[in-house]
Amino acid sequence: xxxxxxxxxxxxxxxxxxxxxxxxxxxIDTFHWYEEDDAYLYTRVMLGSTLAWARASATCLNxxxxxxxxxxxxxxxSFIRGTSICCRGALRRQLDKNLTFHKIxxxxxxxxxxxxxxxxxxxxxxxHISQSKEAGGLQNKLSGIGKTPNESYLNPIRxxxxxxxxxILTTIAGVTGVIIAVAFILIMTSSTxxxxxxxxxVFWYTHHLFMVFFIGLVIHGMGQLIRGQTPQSLxxxxxxxxKDHYSEWEKATQCPLPLFSGxxxxxxxxxxxxxxxxxxxxxxxxxxxxxxxxxxxxxxHSSGVLELHMKKCGFKMEPGQYIFLQCPSVSQLExxxxxxxxxxxxxxxxxxxxxxxxxxxxxxxxxxAEENVFKEPWKLPRLAVDGPFGAATTDVFHYRVxxxxxxxxxxxxxxxxxxxxxxxxxxxxxxxxxxxxYFYWTCRDASAxxxxxxxxxxxxxxxxEKGKTxxxxxxxxxxxxxxxQATHIALHDDEKMDVITGLRQKTFYxxxxxxxxxRQIAENHPSNSIGVFFCGPKALSKIxxxxxxxxxxxxxxxxxxxxxxxxx
Amino acid sequence: MGRIEWAMWANEQALASGLILVxxxxxxxxAQFKGWPFAAYAIAxxxxxxxxxxxxxxxKKGSTMERCGQKYLTAVVKVFGPITRNYYVRAILxxxxxxxxxxxxxxxxxxxxxxxxxxxxxxxxxxxxxxxPIEQKPQERPQVGGGTIKQPPAMPPxxxxxxxRKKPPxxxxxxENPIPVTIExx
Numbered sequence: 169x170x171x172x173x174x175x176x177x178x179x180x181x182x183x184x185x186x187x188x189x190x191x192x193x194x195x196i197d198t199f200h201w202y203e204e205d206d207a208y209l210y211t212r213v214m215l216g217s218t219l220a221w222a223r224a225s226a227t228c229l230n231x232x233x234x235x236x237x238x239x240x241x242x243x244x245x246s247f248i249r250g251t252s253i254c255c256r257g258a259l260r261r262q263l264d265k266n267l268t269f270h271k272i273x274x275x276x277x278x279x280x281x282x283x284x285x286x287x288x289x290x291x292x293x294x295x296h297i298s299q300s301k302e303a304g305g306l307q308n309k310l311s312g313i314g315k316t317p318n319e320s321y322l323n324p325i326r327x328x329x330x331x332x333x334x335x336i337l338t339t340i341a342g343v344t345g346v347i348i349a350v351a352f353i354l355i356m357t358s359s360t361x362x363x364x365x366x367x368x369x370v371f372w373y374t375h376h377l378f379m380v381f382f383i384g385l386v387i388h389g390m391g392q393l394i395r396g397q398t399p400q401s402l403x404x405x406x407x408x409x410x411k412d413h414y415s416e417w418e419k420a421t422q423c424p425l426p427l428f429s430g431x432x433x434x435x436x437x438x439x440x441x442x443x444x445x446x447x448x449x450x451x452x453x454x455x456x457x458x459x460x461x462x463x464x465x466x467x468x469h470s471s472g473v474l475e476l477h478m479k480k481c482g483f484k485m486e487p488g489q490y491i492f493l494q495c496p497s498v499s500q501l502e503x504x505x506x507x508x509x510x511x512x513x514x515x516x517x518x519x520x521x522x523x524x525x526x527x528x529x530x531x532x533x534x535x536x537a538e539e540n541v542f543k544e545p546w547k548l549p550r551l552a553v554d555g556p557f558g559a560a561t562t563d564v565f566h567y568r569v570x571x572x573x574x575x576x577x578x579x580x581x582x583x584x585x586x587x588x589x590x591x592x593x594x595x596x597x598x599x600x601x602x603x604x605x606y607f608y609w610t611c612r613d614a615s616a617x618x619x620x621x622x623x624x625x626x627x628x629x630x631x632x633e634k635g636k637t638x639x640x641x642x643x644x645x646x647x648x649x650x651x652x653q654a655t656h657i658a659l660h661d662d663e664k665m666d667v668i669t670g671l672r673q674k675t676f677y678x679x680x681x682x683x684x685x686x687r688q689i690a691e692n693h694p695s696n697s698i699g700v701f702f703c704g705p706k707a708l709s710k711i712x713x714x715x716x717x718x719x720x721x722x723x724x725x726x727x728x729x730x731x732x733x734x735x736x
Numbered sequence: 737m738g739r740i741e742w743a744m745w746a747n748e749q750a751l752a753s754g755l756i757l758v759x760x761x762x763x764x765x766x767a768q769f770k771g772w773p774f775a776a777y778a779i780a781x782x783x784x785x786x787x788x789x790x791x792x793x794x795x796k797k798g799s800t801m802e803r804c805g806q807k808y809l810t811a812v813v814k815v816f817g818p819i820t821r822n823y824y825v826r827a828i829l830x831x832x833x834x835x836x837x838x839x840x841x842x843x844x845x846x847x848x849x850x851x852x853x854x855x856x857x858x859x860x861x862x863x864x865x866x867x868x869p870i871e872q873k874p875q876e877r878p879q880v881g882g883g884t885i886k887q888p889p890a891m892p893p894x895x896x897x898x899x900x901r902k903k904p905p906x907x908x909x910x911x912e913n914p915i916p917v918t919i920e921x922x
Binding site for chain 1: 739740741742744745748749752756759760763764767769770792795798800801839840841842844845848849852
């Protein structure tokens with residue numbers, strides 16, 4: 169297990185190194201090509217090494233733009249996940265980090281874009297200077313080529329008197345360059361964490377500027393602003409000799425006037441295949457959109473949580489996965505991700521939707537949850553489901569002892585996992601390695617997640633009936649509470665049930681002391697490997713990871729905590 | 737999630753524009769491009785925009801994530817009162833700041849971005865948003881018994897109400913480690 173974990177961690181580092189290596193290779197290779205190739209000797213005379221900088225970063229941009237769509241092609245990832253046979257666990261874990269990879273590639277694009285833009289700014293200035301009288305003989309000579317109709321120019325800035333800004337902005341390459349840069353910046357600024365978390369719609373709609381970005385990218389290269397000598401011209405015109413004898417050009421037979429042409433646009437070659445994949449994704453989504461989804465049950469929990477039970481032909485899920493929901497009567501365009509809260513053993517699949525935004529609010533209304541009266545099934549809105557996506561958290565079943573820790577909304581995936589554990593536990597046909605589950609849940613305001621307390625209550629009663637009360641031990645920590653609540657709780661302290669949740673196990677107040685908890689668990693299971701599963705904010709994740717390492721015994725036969733983080 | 741607060745995005749966009757203006761300006765000044773005085777202006781404008789936009793405003797609903805060390809700048813920006821609070825002012829200011837940088841190719845990207853930021857601010861202003869400083873409120877605890885609590889609670893919650901609370905025996909308050917502690921030499 170330990171080896172597997174190290175393998176999994178080092179695999180993600182390896183993936184990162186491969187990506188970096190490929191970027192470096194492409195950069196250096198292209199750089200050398202433009203620094204040394206004879207076809208670009210005259211271009212270099214004018215531009216110097218910034219030509220190579222611009223072209224090398226352009227190649228890396230193409231490469232990264234090819235990669236950026238792949239990690240968000242969810243069906244492609246599901247397909248790869250389904251087919252990967254070798255070293256399943258570790259490889260599958262890499263596929264879960266798709267969004268991290270998407271972000272890293274985006275940063276790669278940003279870095280290369282900066283290099284590319286700065287290099288081209290310098291290039292344009294140098295083109296401009298080459299037209300001036302002070303520039304020197306060869307540069308003036310080269311800039312002058314193209315004045316008569318049968319000549320091909322090298323310098324796109326045709327005279328020293330023009331304003332470069334307007335000149336460049338009227339070329340295809342210039343104007344598309346500005347457009348794609350602005351589109352990319354808008355995408356970046358709207359996907360910072362605060363916008364993504366708080367105003368998902370802004371993030372979601374702005375991200376669709378990627379279409380502008382990709383179309384602009386393909387057109388950008390077609391401008392062919394940077395030009396080099398044609399191969400035919402190179403055969404007749406020996407650059408190594410002629411560059412020093414530019415005054416004899418046209419007059420001497422070995423130095424005819426060189427011919428220039430723009431380099432072939434290549435961006436579309438890079439982008440073509442991911443575009444096909446992406447369009448394929450959209451077709452799959454459209455097809456899924458057409459499929460019928462039956463809402464079998466709508467439950468409104470207090471504190472504005474809508475529970476939807478649905479059925480769909482051929483829908484197969486695993487605990488920990490998520491789906492995308494779309495409701496045409498609410499919004500024709502928006503798809504929203506939700507974690508599945510039902511167990512695979514159940515006949516239906518369900519999601520719990522908290523009413524927090526415009527979309528969820530509208531859905532709440534559309535389902536008639538406000539009126540609190542029975543609504544005929546055919547009056548319910550049509551829903552479309554895409555998915556399920558994401559890795560299953562079936563790792564829980566590989567350990568004998570499990571510690572599941574959830575913080576706030578991070579509790580949703582555990583609904584499915586706990587239910588699934590319960591079904592497996594009840595089914596005498598399945599061999600269950602899992603013997604003990606510790607469940608920790610810290611939240612500020614338990615009333616928002618009442619539905620989960622209900623679920624725990626149900627599990628508690630069912631386990632008590634089966635005589636397996638010790639299988640699941642859960643600890644709820646309420647971090648937000650006031651004095652009146654505390655008084656109320658204290659008055660009922662002697663009662664068997666908890667006053668807030670109605671559960672047999674009492675709610676704790678304040679944050680859990682992880683040191684005590686981990687020490688206790690380590691004492692209870694002195695020679696087990698224990699799986700720790702967490703879903704919640706980053707800060708707590710770090711603390712837990714440290715605790716896991718701290719309380720793992722140095723002796724390999726002793727207690728070992730294996731940390732698993734789920735990101736949803 | 738709730739209602740979209742456009743100013744949040746405008747803030748991110750404006751901050752990015754400021755950085756882009758500075759970058760474009762530095763490139764043009766360093767390489768002494770033709771018309772570099774515009775670039776020098778762009779650096780100044782970019783730095784100003786960055787300083788103005790660095791302290792994030794307070795969201796209407798929920799808690800707002802602060803930028804690292806923004807509280808010092810928040811205090812400065814707060815001083816200007818209604819000028820910095822009103823988003824119409826920011827929209828006009830950014831639009832005006834963006835214009836001169838548009839005459840130079842190096843800073844034109846900054847101009848475009850700041851122009852968009854200005855447009856988003858305008859939208860935010862029309863929707864009635866305004867900038868409010870994020871201030872740490874001193875933790876107010878409702879005091880029940882009156883008087884301030886000077887000692888940490890001896891009994892962890894949940895605790896019984898005050899009248900039924902028993903006076904704890906004196907020796908429980910402090911505990912001595914019954915096992916002698918020795919530092920083992922390695």
